[in-house]
Amino acid sequence: MADEAESVFVGIDVGGTNTGAGMVDAEGRLLATVKKRTETSDGDALVRQLAEMVRELLTIRSAKAAFPSSPETGALRAVGVGIPGFLDARRGVVRHAANLPLRDFPLADRLGALLGAPVILDNDVRMYAYGEAAVGAAAGYDDALVVTVGTGLAAAVVHRGRLLTGGDLAGEIGHVKVDGNEYACGCGMSGCLETLVSAGGIVRQAKELMRWKPSVLGEWFPERPKAGRLQAERSMTAEDVARAADLGDAVAAEVFEQTGRALGSTLAACAALLGTDVMVIGGGVSRAGERLLSPVRRALSERLHPLHSERLKVTAARWTDEAGVIGSALAAKERGGHTV
Amino acid sequence: MADEAESVFVGIDVGGTNTGAGMVDAEGRLLATVKKRTETSDGDALVRQLAEMVRELLTIRSAKAAFPSSPETGALRAVGVGIPGFLDARRGVVRHAANLPLRDFPLADRLGALLGAPVILDNDVRMYAYGEAAVGAAAGYDDALVVTVGTGLAAAVVHRGRLLTGGDLAGEIGHVKVDGNEYACGCGMSGCLETLVSAGGIVRQAKELMRWKPSVLGEWFPERPKAGRLQAERSMTAEDVARAADLGDAVAAEVFEQTGRALGSTLAACAALLGTDVMVIGGGVSRAGERLLSPVRRALSERLHPLHSERLKVTAARWTDEAGVIGSALAAKERGGHTV
Known part of the structure; x- marks a missing residue:
């Protein structure tokens, strides 16, 4: 089993136009990112796209390089998703999101089922703030x-x-x-x-x-x-x-x-x-x-x-887009990540 | 040793003119109160007065009646003190208090030494707010x-x-x-x-x-x-x-x-x-x-x-003076009280 130092966390910043995802280590260092045009046809298609982005991050080279001792990559501990809109963050449900095909949609459960990892959800601005607080201009x-x-x-x-x-x-x-x-x-x-x-x-x-x-x-x-x-x-x-x-x-x-x-x-x-x-x-x-x-x-x-x-x-702010991704990942680490 | 149900917590609301103290049980029920003109000659005299008020609360009849199974009274677990002024709450030090003879005074340590119980310190308005949140108009x-x-x-x-x-x-x-x-x-x-x-x-x-x-x-x-x-x-x-x-x-x-x-x-x-x-x-x-x-x-x-x-x-607000006393006691319970 991978030890704590090899754990990775993924943060996803879902926007009405583009969606960014990034993988960080336990210290909040950004290891790799990926960006796509947001899939807006329906909620399930969006969830499949997000799962695909996470898998992509877990297999790309830069991630491997950062974890030479790991046979494949670091072990995914938790995923955090930032969404613009009204959420029930505790239940992981998107109640309503502007420009996204999500209404009363249990995004955390659906994505968690596809990935086999805990998923937490929060407002995109809060995720961004958390990123700036952890590793940005508000740190310390x-x-x-x-x-x-x-x-x-x-x-x-x-x-x-x-x-x-x-x-x-x-x-x-x-x-x-x-x-x-x-x-x-x-x-x-x-x-x-x-x-x-x-x-x-x-x-x-x-x-x-x-x-x-x-x-x-x-x-x-x-x-x-x-x-x-x-x-x-x-x-x-x-x-x-x-x-x-x-x-x-x-x-x-x-x-x-x-x-x-x-x-x-x-x-x-x-x-x-x-x-x-x-x-x-x-x-x-x-x-x-x-x-x-x-x-x-x-x-x-x-x-x-x-x-x-x-x-x-x-x-x-120190970051423009990245703080949302890093903050989502670190919020997932704090609230949803298993410790080994 | 007294069991959890018999634990009591004392809250003290120190004012420039009068000081109130109250004893609550673990559920925040106010069991007894005492009020005195604040001793303003110097910090040590004030600490002796506060210790005296706590002892008074621990021995008065109403307290005994609430704990018939206890030989004397409930066991004092922690004391919270609310002070108007600038504090270093983490260290329990009053940096400056209007109308009180306290400047860079380690009130929590001094009072704790006299009482043999943990003492926590906070701003009086925050203690009041905590009381209203726990058992007053903000509860729930x-x-x-x-x-x-x-x-x-x-x-x-x-x-x-x-x-x-x-x-x-x-x-x-x-x-x-x-x-x-x-x-x-x-x-x-x-x-x-x-x-x-x-x-x-x-x-x-x-x-x-x-x-x-x-x-x-x-x-x-x-x-x-x-x-x-x-x-x-x-x-x-x-x-x-x-x-x-x-x-x-x-x-x-x-x-x-x-x-x-x-x-x-x-x-x-x-x-x-x-x-x-x-x-x-x-x-x-x-x-x-x-x-x-x-x-x-x-x-x-x-x-x-x-x-x-x-x-x-x-x-x-539900309370006028009492919220400060109850809030101080409950803050002490949360932050400073030992559990049995």
């Missing part, structure tokens, strides 16, 4: 708040290396209404924080400000093409706004200032309640770096007692 | 947020019956700055939530509004006594404002509306982050009941997604 801190800003906005709390798993609505900070914001949100409400703090929110704010102020974004993405010019071939993205900010564009700078401030102001009370030591900002929009982080810091230090704000670190 | 809920509104304002998080103990600054929601508030705070900042949401904050807001609007409070507490009338013999309290609200006074009603809204608005993001099921409001000001709770609920339902706000219960 007692109280971390991990925020992901991408298509949506969500957060998770890590306390002394353990993920605080609240009810199925925990982490949904994107749908808190903020003062002075009236944008309609996809959730049916208006004024949600996510209508500002998200990739779409950044574009929305830029388009609004462009109506009143000159901006290079207006040249790149003219609302009505000028004579002799072509209509922009694609829609504006948050990356475009970041690029404009880099060129010193005042509108783009103001958009990031508003976005960071909205996030920092809303999370100040959370940080005070939890005694947060580090706030880690990940997700696609975090690639904007200091443009986003600086106003978050300013808003927090205006609202928190200096004793707290002076020691509260606000930093970008 | 997965995710509770317990807020105390009294001289100050603080909060604690309970997750599945376990207290989330953050760093030494955790829970200090009173010193989060809120928009549109410029009152100076005792902490050195201005605009802190506590300058509105506290006993003093309620009086402060009432005095401000009385300058512009007629109020029965102006008759009870005239700024300058009218001819033939005496100056009010005492200062206005939050209870007076509550009494005025009961009489339909518009100023008093507006004060509670503002206070509850400020609290609910600030905590909305916390509730969303944690997936809070129940928000329990305790402390002296919570005696104002629905006058305070209704605007908290309104502010929360304006800011949270209906899926969440419709199931989030906002309720007054």
Whole structure:
């Protein structure tokens, strides 16, 4: 029987478009990864695809190289799956997942049966937060708040290396209404924080400000093409706004200032309640770096007692996609892995 | 040796003025209490007083009656002490406590040596929250947020019956700055939530509004006594404002509306982050009941997604003083009590 050092854990980050899987050792070192377009025809087909990805990881060369003493590969101890949507994590059931063919689907049991290993399930943002807490920017801190800003906005709390798993609505900070914001949100409400703090929110704010102020974004993405010019071939993205900010564009700078401030102001009370030591900002929009982080810091230090704000670190996530995979694997190790 | 059923645990709630102690059984039933004026001459004198109170509890009649099979009383398993101030809870050291002669004082070790039982230490608000979670208004809920509104304002998080103990600054929601508030705070900042949401904050807001609007409070507490009338013999309290609200006074009603809204608005993001099921409001000001709770609920339902706000219960604490004592005792049972 393989000893503890040869145990491996697989984490899977299921997305509406792509799904990544990675194999880690007991220390959280990433040994191999694989990525596929997500199978969305039905739940059973998705489960077969996930099982296939796990088997692929277990047999690829890089894994073998890491475990020379093992005849085939390390022994699979547990699998963790991160899913965007409403879950019953304790029972391993996906209640509803956006853009995935899963409704009240017992994913953990089905995948576990195919693999002969325990499978645990959790929200993708919580898995990501756990990865950042274990081997990322939140590692070594007692109280971390991990925020992901991408298509949506969500957060998770890590306390002394353990993920605080609240009810199925925990982490949904994107749908808190903020003062002075009236944008309609996809959730049916208006004024949600996510209508500002998200990739779409950044574009929305830029388009609004462009109506009143000159901006290079207006040249790149003219609302009505000028004579002799072509209509922009694609829609504006948050990356475009970041690029404009880099060129010193005042509108783009103001958009990031508003976005960071909205996030920092809303999370100040959370940080005070939890005694947060580090706030880690990940997700696609975090690639904007200091443009986003600086106003978050300013808003927090205006609202928190200096004793707290002076020691509260606000930093970008270490990982982009990998934290979700590593976090899923390590959560499986903690909650579902057998010890030898 | 006494069996498990006869074990008792003592909780002590040390205040700047009075100190309460209570003895509970393993189920958290309060068997006896004792209350004294806090000994504030020095740390050792305070420790001797606390030990004396514990011994008193162990020998009083009500305790004996509860344990007829025991020759003397139940066997003391552990003691929990709640202290207002900055603590190093892990080491059992009081770093600094307002109105108490304790600075870097190893209270847990000193008291433990006198009693021959393990002593654990924690912040008084967290102990109170733990009591409400175990045997009070938050009992049976997965995710509770317990807020105390009294001289100050603080909060604690309970997750599945376990207290989330953050760093030494955790829970200090009173010193989060809120928009549109410029009152100076005792902490050195201005605009802190506590300058509105506290006993003093309620009086402060009432005095401000009385300058512009007629109020029965102006008759009870005239700024300058009218001819033939005496100056009010005492200062206005939050209870007076509550009494005025009961009489339909518009100023008093507006004060509670503002206070509850400020609290609910600030905590909305916390509730969303944690997936809070129940928000329990305790402390002296919570005696104002629905006058305070209704605007908290309104502010929360304006800011949270209906899926969440419709199931989030906002309720007054079950206990006033006793939750601190019971919570301290039960925290001692969980963290410090030997099992037989």
